[in-house]
Amino acid sequence: MKSFVALAAFAALSLPASAQARADLSPEATQAAVRYALPHLLSGVRATCAPKLSSTGYLATNGAALLARYSNGSEAAWPAARTALMALGADTDKSDMVEMFSKMPDSALKPFVDATISSMIATKIKPANCGDIERGLELLAPLPPENIAGIAGFLFDMTRRDKKTGSSQGG
Template identity: 30%
Template sequence: MRRLALLAATLLLPAQAMAQTPCLTTSEAEAITQVALPDVILETGRICTALPAGSIVRQTSGAFLAKYQAEADRAWPAAQGAIAKLSDPRVSLLLLQSEYARPLITAILAPQIVGRVQPSDCPTIDRIVTLLAPLPPRNVAGVVVAGLQHLKAEKARGKAVVADLPDLPVCAAGRR
């Protein structure tokens, strides 16, 4: 349990605190996103209680979430490697293979991401998720990562964007 706490602390370190932060390939970032998506969707549903009970974001089971969970299961091995790449060298891949690692990681990531959601955002989020629902979860993860990369680039150019974006350290083109 102590090692899992170390893993959690390492994952939460800001990028600036890690000397020469490694970066992720786009596919590695998408794998981490795929693993987090089922919990992000569930956590969003817990915040968006004003939405109708039949809203896609409020679902707690069913085909929609099962599809995301199955893809998260498939993406977990790639996400483990990506997380190990970002983690302190003392955190071994063996620790990440613990049965507790994935639930701990998603329990940390989902509230950090969804913690920015305000109840007034819920109708828009529900519409976006409804529009993306027919896509495979892998594509949705790609849209999320591409969107974050774009907003991060806009922020770096000094353009006004969402102030507190999740920092997924995706490598710049040519640096993998």
């Protein structure tokens, strides 16, 4: 599950949590970004992990249906996800690139963002973690995609608050 949560965090437009904290995104903005990214996240997971996992395992037998569930409704999150992406990028050393992206029409930007998320996820996954990721996906599968994105937004907000207060202790 930890591996999947890390991937969900990475799915928030593939920028580090420190950038998310600097941009001070709301949990709702992060949630929208993750909700939009979920199908692309899963595509990247499947691309890397399918050859490493059992042909009778969860991803092999349910991956296509899960991808369809994650894809259904993802588009509705795009406007808020785009705003979050621009806010995150504006607070990095790549602000010139973000300015260029902000002028692109959605028809050009979305395919770029989609492919970037999928390919970055696929390259960041350690094949040794594929079994854990598959187990996490199976455990999360009954949840609606909005709840998964909401959990990611909640975790990001908690991380951001901990970083602001300098807290390294659990409650």
